[in-house]
Amino acid sequence: MIKAGIIGSTGYAGGELARLLLQRDDVEIIWYGSKSYVDQKYASVYQNMYKIVDDSCLDDNIEVLAEKADVIFTATPQGYLASLLNDTILSKTKVIDLSADYRIKDVAVYESWYKMVHKTPQYIEEAVYGLPELNREKIKDARLIANPGCYPTCSILSIYPLIKEGLVDPLSIIIDAKSGTSGAGRGAKTDNLYCEVNENIKAYGVGVHRHIPEIEEQLSYGSNNPVTISFTPHLVPMNRGILVTAYGTLKKEVSSEEIKAIYDKYYKDEYFVRVLKDDITPQTKWVEGSNFVDVNAIVDKRTNRVVMMGAMDNLVKGAAGQAVQNMNLLFGLPEQKGLKLVPMFP
Numbered sequence: 039m040i041k042a043g044i045i046g047s048t049g050y051a052g053g054e055l056a057r058l059l060l061q062r063d064d065v066e067i068i069w070y071g072s073k074s075y076v077d078q079k080y081a082s083v084y085q086n087m088y089k090i091v092d093d094s095c096l097d098d099n100i101e102v103l104a105e106k107a108d109v110i111f112t113a114t115p116q117g118y119l120a121s122l123l124n125d126t127i128l129s130k131t132k133v134i135d136l137s138a139d140y141r142i143k144d145v146a147v148y149e150s151w152y153k154m155v156h157k158t159p160q161y162i163e164e165a166v167y168g169l170p171e172l173n174r175e176k177i178k179d180a181r182l183i184a185n186p187g188c189y190p191t192c193s194i195l196s197i198y199p200l201i202k203e204g205l206v207d208p209l210s211i212i213i214d215a216k217s218g219t220s221g222a223g224r225g226a227k228t229d230n231l232y233c234e235v236n237e238n239i240k241a242y243g244v245g246v247h248r249h250i251p252e253i254e255e256q257l258s259y260g261s262n263n264p265v266t267i268s269f270t271p272h273l274v275p276m277n278r279g280i281l282v283t284a285y286g287t288l289k290k291e292v293s294s295e296e297i298k299a300i301y302d303k304y305y306k307d308e309y310f311v312r313v314l315k316d317d318i319t320p321q322t323k324w325v326e327g328s329n330f331v332d333v334n335a336i337v338d339k340r341t342n343r344v345v346m347m348g349a350m351d352n353l354v355k356g357a358a359g360q361a362v363q364n365m366n367l368l369f370g371l372p373e374q375k376g377l378k379l380v381p382m383f384p
């Protein structure tokens with residue numbers, strides 16, 4: 039039995055993790071961590087857990103948790119884990135961090151985009167970027183997993199095959215992305231009130247969104263050249279889902295069929311990445327509640343650009359599902375265990 043603790047279990051990402059882990063007969067959640075609801079029943083915070091979870095929320099004492107847990111998930115705000123990680127914790131348990139604290143290898147880049155001082159940069163080097171489709175072997179032996187961001191997961195998986203093949207100009211990529219409101223977390227914010235979000239769509243973080251350096255770093259590893267992107271996220275009136283539409287200038291003449299063959303080659307053994315047929319475009323509805331990313335790419339001959347598209351559920355493949363995928367790899371389990379979730383519809 040894998041003993042798992044969730045710090046930040048009362049947030050949207052932590053709540054989704056609990057939902058996924060509760061389906062497992064080989065995992066026991068021993069710690070529902072919280073800041074605001076300590077000693078309150080978890081099922082009173084999330085009524086969907088009524089008669090499923092009887093535990094009360096515990097505090098965020100990660101040192102005590104590390105004594106008991108085989109794996110700790112931190113689904114907490116940026117800077118939280120970085121402020122308290124130490125050798126003792128890492129010697130006792132595995133840590134999967136859903137925040138961005140250990141995703142970016144250059145601490146100066148992290149500090150400048152996140153506008154905070156990194157308290158434990160000594161662990162950045164050993165942290166493995168937990169995108170299994172790219173880093174599977176490294177993840178298996180890691181102590182510390184930096185679970186990727188939601189927009190980065192969808193963007194990187196949509197673009198990676200063509201950047202890796204050198205078919206797209208690495209300085210030409212424009213990513214237009216849209217996210218449901220759960221991406222912003224459960225905390226009360228005026229911008230996320232029903233009247234602000236409903237019947238509305240807006241861009242935000244234009245040119246300054248913190249996922250820009252994360253996407254650029256990972257695509258640059260694939261390209262072997264610096265990749266610079268324009269990235270514009272949009273908030274849309276949906277609960278879940280991310281849609282990425284990315285544009286890149288082609289470096290040589292290539293057809294949509296040849297492009298499709300490349301995606302098929304890269305992802306033929308990847309259960310969670312579904313390359314759509316012909317000119318079918320990814321839709322958030324077709325992946326909702328699942329760990330799938332649907333991708334496709336179409337050449338726009340007139341402009342010599344390729345349009346690369348992806349859709350996924352931000353809380354599953356973009357957060358909790360990917361964290362469970364990483365946990366499976368860390369414990370030598372089949373990667374799909376507990377994650378063969380059929381997308382819900384309608």
Ligand SMILES: NC(=O)C1=CN([C@@H]2O[C@H](COP(=O)(O)OP(=O)(O)OC[C@H]3O[C@@H](n4cnc5c(N)ncnc54)[C@H](OP(=O)(O)O)[C@@H]3O)[C@@H](O)[C@H]2O)C=CC1
Pocket residue numbers: 045046047048049050051052071072073074075098112113114115116118136137138186187188220221222223224225352353356357
């Ligand atoms: N939402 C998403 O789609 C995705 C989120 N992520 C990342 O996951 C992390 C959590 O995000 P999300 O669930 O959306 O955020 P929420 O705001 O919904 O949840 C935050 C959680 O962190 C807890 N928390 C806040 N401050 C502290 C603290 N000082 N000590 C201990 N616990 C604390 C909160 O506890 P309490 O409720 O008790 O106050 C809550 O459980 C973030 O780093 C986010 O970037 C990653 C990918 C996608």
Ligand SMILES: CC(=O)N[C@@H](CCC(=O)OP(=O)(O)O)C(=O)O
Pocket residue numbers: 136137138186187188189217218219220221222223249271273
């Ligand atoms: C809609 C919305 O606000 N989305 C969040 C991103 C989601 C998130 O939590 O960020 P990570 O994936 O890096 O952890 C944002 O734009 O900041």
